[in-house]
Amino acid sequence: MFSEWKFTAKDIAKKPDLFTSGHRACAGCAPATVLRLVMKAVRGPTIATNVTGCMEVVSTIYPYTSWAVPWVHTAFENAGANASGIEAAIKILKKKGRIKQGQIDVIAFAGDGGTYDIGIQALSGAVERGHDFLYVLYDNEAYMNTGIQRSGGTPHGASTTTSPAGAVIPGKLEYKKPIADIMVAHEMPYVATASPYYWRDLITKARKGIEVNGPAFLHAFAPCPRGWRSDPSKSIELSRLAVETCIFPLWEAVNGEYQLSAPSKVIALRPDREKPVKEYLQMQGRFRHLFTPKFEKVTEQIQRITDERWQRLLKKCGMSTTA
């Protein structure tokens, strides 16, 4: 199913960037890191598509572009349909001899708003139809491009401009939608979660998603210093802490079979290595209000939900639920 592609850090450094520098992302923008890493995983001719969002607006301000591959943007809610059209065209034009290249891969990029919320229909449809493409969700947990509005991917307790922490409401009341599990429920061949701190894991998973026949879904965690009110120099550290606190565990599901990836497996085997969510939360201004006496229970609730979700994941991965 997958090739035995092996790479060293040097190989990756030498491989030309297909998402190039010069874009206008903010300092500490992890989504830009995710895109750069994913584009390091390509195996040959590739067409990329991006829906409306931070990564689209920072990378293609006419007449400039950061894309060294053919790239198209059409709208916000349609990453799945963008990829469907490209893939269908490649298929038939190859059959008719009008495209000469052998394999051409298709990668669709969308943020959390474009995936959890407005784009879920087009994504679900494209996956149901079985188009051969990799969908990359760069999840910075709110509509950052329009000024930090809550999405279905925003975590419980986070203050955003449409779920502000007020005198009586402690930020977002709802919980983060389990989007990657929803994608596994589509019975698609490959679903994985990744974090840019574990760059090797992320590149490997992106490559698997490209190689697999049929749709693949990569859920990449992507801190946003502007929206998270975090130190721009801490984005990669937050990417690590999210995994270490089990807020964002790393796993993959090949043909529906869940398995933990190494960084999370370590924690499953040695639960004492799991860090408390507070360590992660306190680094971010969007959770600042949770550290006041009025809302301190919310932090406990976040810990509880994180534990529950982690235990459920362990079960799916066939791991014993150690105390």
Place this chain on the structure above:
Amino acid sequence: MESVVKQKVLALNGDEAVAYAAKQSDVDVVAAYPVTPQTIIVEKFSEYVANGEVETEFVCVESEHSAMTACLTASATGARTFTATAAPGLALMHEMLFVASGCRAPVVMAVANRALSAPINIHGDHSDTMAERDSGWIQIYAENSQEAYDSVVQAFRIAENMEVLLPVIVGLDGFTLSHTLENVHGLPDGVVRKFVGNRQFPLVTSHEGKAVPFKLDTEKPITIGPLALQNYYFEFKRQQEDGMTNALKIIRQVHKEYAQISGRQYGDGLLEPYNLEDAEIAVICLGSTAGTVKTVVNDLRAEGVKAGLLRIRTFRPLPVEGIIKALQNVKAVAVMDRSMSFGGHGGPVFHEVRHVLYDVSEHPYVVNYIYGLGGRDTGPSQIREIYEDLQRILQTQRVEKPVQYVGLRE
């Protein structure tokens, strides 16, 4: 000059005629979603796919928004693309229609014209396409199923013409055309294939300063659909307008070339005048109603009334010069609108015809008749009354009601 080719007479309804035209036009990708009264088009096309009669990738999408998106990105990848829809589906596509024309994607779409909800109604009127008249799409309205067939074949040549490079809507009246069996003369497959040819791509300057074909080509990468801000957006829009202007010429050329092989023509492809040379009073309309108007004109002519008809076949781009010229001897004009522009003092076709005639020093009386909404039938006697109103206006030199409704309980 090519001579008229021998053609098969097929018994087809409008939807089947459209699907047949798409089948013959070497379409690479069809992405579509079923909606009444267009459904027969996608059903018929799926049959062609299932029977291996077409070399087409059929993407049976989960919504019209995705249908238009997939057509657009397939088109950007270099494919010839086709889809079909009707009122609610077209409305759902609204956002993507502007993106398709803005990306200069030559998508061809048949619209089985239908009323917009609410109240929900599946029958024919023009409210769906009229709501999209500013979306940057060329709009051609067919009078009968034969013309729907002919127009779809022509549409690929028009859309893909490098001086145009704009998407095209071919409208056919819901049920009146979409579901009514007619004799349709079909050109041989090879003739249509040769007529539509292979898609050509204009050269554009890439970000690396190279001249490259305008498509997603992995050997010559370009960025399509970028962010263009205050400093460039306006120029993009102005170029679209040039495409529309060029389309006036290209539609006529393609129509003429097609007439030579098919033996069929509809005026000059933009406008079809009927008994207009010496007419004093005239009706202007779009689509299948023109057939009824023509029979009324024949009756009136037999009675010695100088009545005529101007059918607008191409509504976008609006043939401004042609309309002025066609109406130069007419003294009173009734514009028939099969949609409403609420609060806008008459329907959209009325607005545009009146606006065109403002530049004429001695313009005719121009009045508006809104008719046939939600599929309500408009018969010869009602059209005769419109002509009688025009005669009265000329006798009294007075317009009592500039906007009226046909066959409506009030």
